[in-house]
Amino acid sequence: MILDVALLALLWGACVARLPTLLRDKRQQALWATLFAGALTETSAFPPVAEAVGRPILTHLLGAVAAFVLLRFLALLTGAGGLRRQLALTVTVLVTLLVLDAVTGGIDPGPARLAGPLSPATVAYWAVLEVYLGTVLIIATLLFWSVARDAPAGLPRLGLRTAAVGTAMISVYAAAKTTLIVLSGAGVPIDFDAVAPWGHYLQGVGTLLAVSGGLVPAGRRARAVLTAYVSLLVLRPLWTAMRDAFPEVILFSPRRAVIELAGVDELHLRLYRRVIEIRDGMLALRPYLADGSHETPQAEAMAIAVALRRRAAGCPPDDDGRTFAPVGPQMADEVAWLSRVSRAYRKARVTAAAAPTPRPSGSAR
Known part of the structure; x- marks a missing residue:
């Protein structure tokens, strides 16, 4: 619970702190949209909220949307196109998840419901979701790590490598979860009650590292903004006197x-x-x-x-x-x-x- 609260505080704090950047350019807008979509996804997965909503698929759909926004941010960062392909792939994933959720009568991500044998539709649901998310995160990991090599030494490079490690951890979580669910669907007994806490910890820490690493390069700019704003406030009495006169x-x-x-x-x-x-x-x-x-x-x-x-x-x-x-x-x-x-x-x-x-x-x- 402490990890969940820390993650939510970081995500929503980053969304609020970066609101002014929405006026700058498309890359800043895409970065903010990625943070916002991630914050909505984690909020919907927060136990009190998830219990109140009662529809686990909402978190998965928001996660798929967050992955699409992250993919758009990476495309803008590298100058690549492919918006139509990315949008078509994301829509396909969303529609597939909705259909499979209806076929299974509602997906329950709880460890007790994942213990086999699982229906083919349930296995397909998790495979589609985790493979899509994992693929996007692997792309992000490779990009962050490659960009870090050319980034200035110090905070920018450290932040990009930290983000790469975080997205890699979430990718490992997605791959491990997919593998275990497929094995469970094949009849292999899996103790999901034992592995679920470790998976949650891996995913949470990975998300914290990814978000924190993405914000680290902005630390120098944040200090510059704070210093400039303090100077504005300090100069105010003298400026006010000149303005009035x-x-x-x-x-x-x-x-x-x-x-x-x-x-x-x-x-x-x-x-x-x-x-x-x-x-x-x-x-x-x-x-x-x-x-x-x-x-x-x-x-x-x-x-x-x-x-x-x-x-x-x-x-x-x-x-x-x-x-x-x-x-x-x-x-x-x-x-x-x-x-x-x-x-x-x-x-x-x-x-x-x-x-x-x-x-x-x-x-x-």
Whole structure:
């Protein structure tokens, strides 16, 4: 039960975490669809859910659909076609399973019902299902392992090889189960009560490894997304002050930013745009700077607060060459410096007349 819960948590967590990637390309959509179909399959097989539904064939049909989606993802990954053949094969498998289930009066995957002798229709049902699933998983294993050889060393290669090991374990489970069912149908006594827990463990661990391995290469991107989003939040007080003082520096409307939530590239674009908007506001604020040093983040934050106060009070601009501390040359240097300035600006408790830290408002761009 613990393994089942861990697997469900991983699958549904991955589905939710990768929702933004649906806006990117077909491969990302196919990957998400594979995770979603796998999550539905495992959920339908979860004992409380399976008992409530009372139709074991539902799990098998969902498993066949999940295998088709995985096959489509692999085809998009390699640039291969064959959509019509894959779809025709999957439909054939689904129809065959439904017919055989009707012939047998309902398939029961419990160990007690698998103990022989089994009818030819029951043996055919399991053979069709497991051979189809096993074939797709073998294809996935070979592809993941071959791609891993050319993947960059470190997490990408480790993740692909872990996924290959996971799909290989599920393939072994499918092959072993098919063999035992065929032997049971031939009259060979098989103690399914003894082997069922081991098979469940092999399948569960294999699925965990396959899903975890598929998510490992995205770990670096996830860290980059998290770092960029933290920077966006840290820069917010300073950005809000510039936006409120100089609305014209905003490059896009907040509504436009809502559609740019998918992927690390879009998030970095938002971060760079925020830095540019802050710098544009500081450039417009320069004529209101007072004399003094701006060599520390605290000093620059106070200078911004004082300049905003002078501008709000109607002081005439004085363009005598005063400027803020030079930073650069990389954008990362700008982000790091402005983040420190923004923290200092947020913590600076000047009087209300001295341009207090603005309250958060508008979009969290």
